[in-house]
Amino acid sequence: xxxxxxxxxxxxxxxxxxxxxxxxxxxxxxxxxxxxxxxxxxxxxxxxxxxxxxxxxxxxxxxxxxxxxxxxxxxxxxxxxxxxxxxxx
Amino acid sequence: xxxxxxxxxxxxxxxxxxxxxxxxxxxxxxxxxxxxxxxxxxxxxxxxxxxxxxxxxxxxxxxxxxxxxxxxxxxxxxxxxxxxxxxxxxxxxxxxxxxxxxxxxxxxxxxxxxxxxxxxxxxxxxxxxxxxxxxxxxxxxxxxxxxxxxxxxxxxxxxxxxxxxxxxxxxxx
Numbered sequence: 001x002x003x004x005x006x007x008x009x010x011x012x013x014x015x016x017x018x019x020x021x022x023x024x025x026x027x028x029x030x031x032x033x034x035x036x037x038x039x040x041x042x043x044x045x046x047x048x049x050x051x052x053x054x055x056x057x058x059x060x061x062x063x064x065x066x067x068x069x070x071x072x073x074x075x076x077x078x079x080x081x082x083x084x085x086x087x088x089x
Numbered sequence: 090x091x092x093x094x095x096x097x098x099x100x101x102x103x104x105x106x107x108x109x110x111x112x113x114x115x116x117x118x119x120x121x122x123x124x125x126x127x128x129x130x131x132x133x134x135x136x137x138x139x140x141x142x143x144x145x146x147x148x149x150x151x152x153x154x155x156x157x158x159x160x161x162x163x164x165x166x167x168x169x170x171x172x173x174x175x176x177x178x179x180x181x182x183x184x185x186x187x188x189x190x191x192x193x194x195x196x197x198x199x200x201x202x203x204x205x206x207x208x209x210x211x212x213x214x215x216x217x218x219x220x221x222x223x224x225x226x227x228x229x230x231x232x233x234x235x236x237x238x239x240x241x242x243x244x245x246x247x248x249x250x251x252x253x254x255x256x257x258x259x260x261x262x
Contacts, residue, residue, distance in 0.1 A: 027174070027176065027179075028172055028174045028175075028176040029176045029177070029178060031142055031170075031172060031176060032170065032172070032176040032190075032237070033193075034141075034142055035140050035141065035142065035165055035168065035170045036165060036190075036193050036194065037162055037163075037165040037166040037194070037195075038165075038193070039162075
């Protein structure tokens with residue numbers, strides 16, 4: 001169940017970041033940022049980094065709550081490592 | 090003297106529509122130039138090209154002596170922009186908005202605060218400085234927007250219908 005919650009959390013966070021970008025576009029704030037002496041990619045990178053930080057915190061809270069009510073990674077840290085290695089191939 | 094703005098045969102198309110069709114323009118430093126014309130005449134497109142928000146399809150343009158296509162970073166360092174719609178961060182206070190843009194323009198913390206204080210006084214926003222911008226009236230948001238565009242004391246200032254939402258008293262001031 002925690003796995004599903006995490007997937008849902010990440011999906012909502014991605015939607016929230018896209019929503020924030022759309023809102024800023026509508027409010028013309030992005031145009032003002034694009035007239036600053038910074039690289040074009042900076043604005044998008046800022047939104048992406050903010051989204052990543054928010055997602056990280058949300059995932060941490062979800063995992064902590066899961067841990068508090070008895071969730072455990074059955075195969076321990078090494079199991080998580082193996083899983084990540086397998087999915088990164 | 091080098092012109093503040095120089096435009097040669099500028100062309101911008103949106104599909105089949107020619108927003109700009111060979112525009113030529115030269116503006117000397119210290120000049121206030123107003124572009125007048127009906128809706129769709131290309132006034133906003135001209136401003137957007139000169140502020141590096143749009144790339145032209147033809148011709149060349151220089152702002153502060155810098156090419157808007159080849160040296161956009163240098164152009165952005167010497168301009169201030171206030172568009173048709175106000176562009177302030179609603180979840181920040183007036184003070185924080187000014188300080189944020191001052192920091193983004195690399196004025197430093199102390200420089201940004203000093204300039205924010207000056208502009209808040211100049212635009213009569215000192216009393217509302219610690220309120221969130223989303224609680225401002227339309228006129229106050231517009232004044233804050235104009236103040237942000239002046240944060241660096243830019244060499245060239247672009248104002249696209251800057252008096253939208255301002256009352257007569259503020260307009261006169």
